[in-house]
Amino acid sequence: MERYNFLESEARWQKAWADAGSFAVETDPSRPKYYVLEMFPYPSGKLHVGHVRNYTMGDVVTRFKRARGFNVLHPMGWDAFGLPAENAAIASGGHPATWTYDNIATMGQQLKSIGLAYDWRREIATCHPEYYRHEQKMFLDFLQAGLAYRKESWVNWDPVEHTVLANEQVIEGRGWRSGALVEKRLLSQWFLKITDFAEDLLHGIETLDRWPDRVRVMQANWIGRSEGARVFFDLVGDGFDGEQLEVFTTRPDTLFGAAFCAISANHPIARKLAEQDAEIAAFNADCNRIGTSEAAIETAEKLGLRTRIEIKHPLKPGETLPLYIANFVLMEYGTGAIFGCPAHDQRDLDFANKYGLPVIPVVRAADGPVPEITTEAFTTTDGVLVNSEFLDGLSVAQAKTAIIDRLDTAGIGRRTIQYRLRDWGVSRQRYWGCPIPVIHCAVCGIVPVPAKDLPVKLPDDVSFDQPGNPLDRHPTWKHVDCPSCGAKARRETDTFDTFFESSWYFARFCSPRSEQAFERRDVDYWLPVDQYIGGIEHAILHLLYSRFFVRALRHCGYLDVAEPFAGLFTQGMVCHQTYQNAQGQWLYPEDVVTTDDGRTLDRAGEPVTVGRLEKMSKSRKNVVGLEAICETYGADTARLFLLSDSPPERDLEWTSSGIEGIWRYVNRLFRLVVDHLGQAAPIGTPAAGASESRRLLHKTIAALTDDLENFRFNRGVARLRELSNHLEDKISALEPASIREALDTIVVLLGPMMPHLAEELWCLLGHDDLLVDQSWPVAQDDLLRDDTVTYAIQVNGKLRGTIELARDIAEEDARTVALSQAAVERALEGRPVRKVIVVPNRLINVVG
RNA sequence: GAGGACGUGGUGGAACUGGUAGACACAUCAGACUUAAAAUCUGAAGACUUCGGUCGUGCGGGUUCGAUUCCCGCCGUCCUCACCA
Numbered sequence A: 001m002e003r004y005n006f007l008e009s010e011a012r013w014q015k016a017w018a019d020a021g022s023f024a025v026e027t028d029p030s031r032p033k034y035y036v037l038e039m040f041p042y043p044s045g046k047l048h049v050g051h052v053r054n055y056t057m058g059d060v061v062t063r064f065k066r067a068r069g070f071n072v073l074h075p076m077g078w079d080a081f082g083l084p085a086e087n088a089a090i091a092s093g094g095h096p097a098t099w100t101y102d103n104i105a106t107m108g109q110q111l112k113s114i115g116l117a118y119d120w121r122r123e124i125a126t127c128h129p130e131y132y133r134h135e136q137k138m139f140l141d142f143l144q145a146g147l148a149y150r151k152e153s154w155v156n157w158d159p160v161e162h163t164v165l166a167n168e169q170v171i172e173g174r175g176w177r178s179g180a181l182v183e184k185r186l187l188s189q190w191f192l193k194i195t196d197f198a199e200d201l202l203h204g205i206e207t208l209d210r211w212p213d214r215v216r217v218m219q220a221n222w223i224g225r226s227e228g229a230r231v232f233f234d235l236v237g238d239g240f241d242g243e244q245l246e247v248f249t250t251r252p253d254t255l256f257g258a259a260f261c262a263i264s265a266n267h268p269i270a271r272k273l274a275e276q277d278a279e280i281a282a283f284n285a286d287c288n289r290i291g292t293s294e295a296a297i298e299t300a301e302k303l304g305l306r307t308r309i310e311i312k313h314p315l316k317p318g319e320t321l322p323l324y325i326a327n328f329v330l331m332e333y334g335t336g337a338i339f340g341c342p343a344h345d346q347r348d349l350d351f352a353n354k355y356g357l358p359v360i361p362v363v364r365a366a367d368g369p370v371p372e373i374t375t376e377a378f379t380t381t382d383g384v385l386v387n388s389e390f391l392d393g394l395s396v397a398q399a400k401t402a403i404i405d406r407l408d409t410a411g412i413g414r415r416t417i418q419y420r421l422r423d424w425g426v427s428r429q430r431y432w433g434c435p436i437p438v439i440h441c442a443v444c445g446i447v448p449v450p451a452k453d454l455p456v457k458l459p460d461d462v463s464f465d466q467p468g469n470p471l472d473r474h475p476t477w478k479h480v481d482c483p484s485c486g487a488k489a490r491r492e493t494d495t496f497d498t499f500f501e502s503s504w505y506f507a508r509f510c511s512p513r514s515e516q517a518f519e520r521r522d523v524d525y526w527l528p529v530d531q532y533i534g535g536i537e538h539a540i541l542h543l544l545y546s547r548f549f550v551r552a553l554r555h556c557g558y559l560d561v562a563e564p565f566a567g568l569f570t571q572g573m574v575c576h577q578t579y580q581n582a583q584g585q586w587l588y589p590e591d592v593v594t595t596d597d598g599r600t601l602d603r604a605g606e607p608v609t610v611g612r613l614e615k616m617s618k619s620r621k622n623v624v625g626l627e628a629i630c631e632t633y634g635a636d637t638a639r640l641f642l643l644s645d646s647p648p649e650r651d652l653e654w655t656s657s658g659i660e661g662i663w664r665y666v667n668r669l670f671r672l673v674v675d676h677l678g679q680a681a682p683i684g685t686p687a688a689g690a691s692e693s694r695r696l697l698h699k700t701i702a703a704l705t706d707d708l709e710n711f712r713f714n715r716g717v718a719r720l721r722e723l724s725n726h727l728e729d730k731i732s733a734l735e736p737a738s739i740r741e742a743l744d745t746i747v748v749l750l751g752p753m754m755p756h757l758a759e760e761l762w763c764l765l766g767h768d769d770l771l772v773d774q775s776w777p778v779a780q781d782d783l784l785r786d787d788t789v790t791y792a793i794q795v796n797g798k799l800r801g802t803i804e805l806a807r808d809i810a811e812e813d814a815r816t817v818a819l820s821q822a823a824v825e826r827a828l829e830g831r832p833v834r835k836v837i838v839v840p841n842r843l844i845n846v847v848g
Numbered sequence B: 001g002a003g004g005a006c007g008u009g010g011u012g013g014a015a016c017u018g019g020u021a022g023a024c025a026c027a028u029c030a031g032a033c034u035u036a037a038a039a040u041c042u043g044a045a046g047a048c049u050u051c052g053g054u055c056g057u058g059c060g061g062g063u064u065c066g067a068u069u070c071c072c073g074c075c076g077u078c079c080u081c082a083c084c085a
Helices: A006-020 A049-067 A083-090 A096-113 A129-144 A195-203 A213-223 A252-257 A268-276 A278-289 A296-301 A348-353 A396-409 A520-526 A541-555 A628-631 A634-644 A656-677 A693-708 A713-733 A737-751 A754-765 A813-819 A821-828
Strands: A033-038 A072-075 A148-158 A162-166 A185-194 A223-234 A246-247 A260-263 A304-312 A320-326 A339-340 A362-363 A383-385 A413-419 A438-441 A447-448 A477-481 A489-493 A531-535 A568-570 A573-578 A592-594 A599-604 A609-615 A786-795 A798-806 A837-841 A843-847
Touching: A006 A096, A006 A634, A006 A754, A033 A049, A049 A072, A049 A531, A049 A568, A049 A573, A049 A628, A049 A634, A049 A693, A083 A096, A096 A162, A096 A223, A096 A628, A129 A148, A129 A447, A129 A541, A195 A213, A195 A541, A213 A541, A213 A843, A223 A320, A223 A396, A223 A438, A223 A656, A246 A252, A246 A260, A252 A362, A252 A396, A260 A348, A268 A278, A268 A320, A268 A489, A278 A304, A278 A609, A304 A348, A348 A628, A362 A568, A396 A413, A628 A634, A628 A813, A634 A656, A634 A713, A634 A754, A656 A713, A656 A737, A656 A754, A693 A737, A713 A737, A737 A754, A786 A813, A786 A821, A798 A813, A798 A821, A813 A837, A813 A843
Parallel strands: A033 A072, A033 A531, A260 A320, A531 A568, A786 A843
Antiparallel strands: A148 A162, A148 A185, A223 A246, A223 A304, A223 A413, A260 A339, A304 A320, A362 A383, A438 A447, A438 A489, A477 A489, A573 A609, A592 A599, A786 A798, A837 A843
């Protein structure tokens, strides 16, 4: 039996596409464009089959849109800065650059081996100075525009590694690598003013109608807009007479129920008090130690320390409230200070009960009495105000307006909109990142590196034999003369957060070799990205930072688009079973065998525990190598498997029986064409008639087109199988012209998913041009509708039979036919017919 | 605590806008070919059934001629954010 020789074929067609420059594109405003982009990878080593699902999806979209006449930009590059390279350098003594470029070479080769339609001329790596020089310039422009600034900020400090840790690198209060207790430290760092765009970023979400709802919801929650008021309280006592405390609240209507105020341990007042008071200093230190892990928050007791400062109630002359320092008040949100109204906030109530503070209800249900409050706060907001002087009788909403007006008039408060979103801290105390282009001068302060001196390149001669940042202890690199006054000065040794690079790479792909960050003409044409594809794990940070960057770049005159990604698709993960031996060590799937009697053993014959389905990951060893699959089954088989069965947004289970099934199908397709080549009419012979096969062919064209437009690859595969199942059965009976049409068409339809096989078959069918340049078939309308339709016959909504009727039959006739059915009569059991519902071309329901 | 998603045969899933539930596969079983196996091909199959049918889309209600689909209330699984004032 003839088998498809994928090894030979795949290499040949990949070369043919490369030689023809099939996927090389240029800016061409005379043609409609389409920009397809998969989130570019971090070059971490080697790809496994789990990595390539989203690239395959992007490739299908690319080839499909090309066939539909679009000028398609589909580039690939490398998010090449980041910690793993430094970790590898520390572990093995190499250089991060060597490690990174080696991985890029390996992974690039792997991507090429599965035939992805990239314009490889546009490949970029963000660790290359030709890339990062432009973001240094952007930073300087941001600085000039007031979008970048420096401030002190609390960071997670690992005292063993001498470095700052990201929140996710802190596990149960300890450094993920060193295991040392993490300290909170105040460091001076660079920030980007993403909060300037909070409102615009929030509004912009509404325009992103081709984004998944859940990502839009996540972004909106992250921005976290809340309306409320800022209120200024006068302080008395402990030397603070005449000073004010600024508080943010979303419930200004409950001000008459206020029982206390509380400030964060990091609030300036708390820090000032700590200077003279050991007890307060100790309490503040405790607060900073607790950390922000979930477990810590769940279990941490709400603690407060009463200060000697009292707060004057702004609307109750003569009345004062105590001021506490409390461990649950965050300096990072609002003003770092709150007022507590125990009657209407559960946490405030718990706090009041603990410290014996009064509980004054100020809201009652619209139709209820003033609530008795003991342990449950009354948090309903559709109530009416009581105990609140001029607010009494107003609704909560009315009271909010009324009290803000009053506070505003008195100059002690104003309406405010507060965002949860905080400015983006971009400083990292790391080597393998883009140097922040500023110089610290004792005389001039912070001096930007002049544009002519860019890029500030990373030095190559660094060592990782000591903890900390190699840039900081490099013998010469950081010592420079001040560009402003010429005095001895010091370079900034921090580098950018690597999210900085990924916030604008999609624009660089438009003009990858430009001396500018990108050319205006190119980004005007290509942006926004029409279809972005990536993991849900980037739902917030990467996507939000990119949206911010586009706004900041527009502000600085770089470009003129509103949003970076018009369409977003978040694909599911590829999962595989996990295996562990008796010692609890993870095993690779290829080292596990299943015996005939169903036992699972390792190579040595020892029993293996089969674990749950998990996302493919190196750490659990439940990975299937890309090379192994490509050598055994070929790239097309792997690609089709990744597109079959599971909807693309859901997780997919990789199984050996699944890949076997696809492999069988690939060979059936091959035989379908090869076995009937001889029966086909010459190329270009028009097919005619309305045979069942032609109808199915054209219905498949229409349905598959729709499926591919809407990311329903699994359904598209099912349709192709329906068509090929049918043709296997019926093709020999067709006229030569219909055979030609059927074979040519199905091969073109296969193209986006299985490009090598399709190209091979196209060639075998006698064409001397490339399939990749063929246009997508258009369904013939008159073949999409059948002359007869199968009606469902129901009695009281239950199916009693089906019947073939002419399309668009008169309702009266349909009715008559249905009522004459024996099954209908039987099901009616003698009851009279009360009503007959006819849904045209679908069903007839007899009600009796 | 706040917000969101999902729940269909043994398994993955399909079902347009409320209109024949289970397309297409995987696994299974039976048969053909074979000395045998593999490969390949053909066929069967939601469950129960007295073979007339009955029941079936997590559970309980509701709307409707008709509900996997819409509404209400539960149960379960998963995700995101989380001391957010």
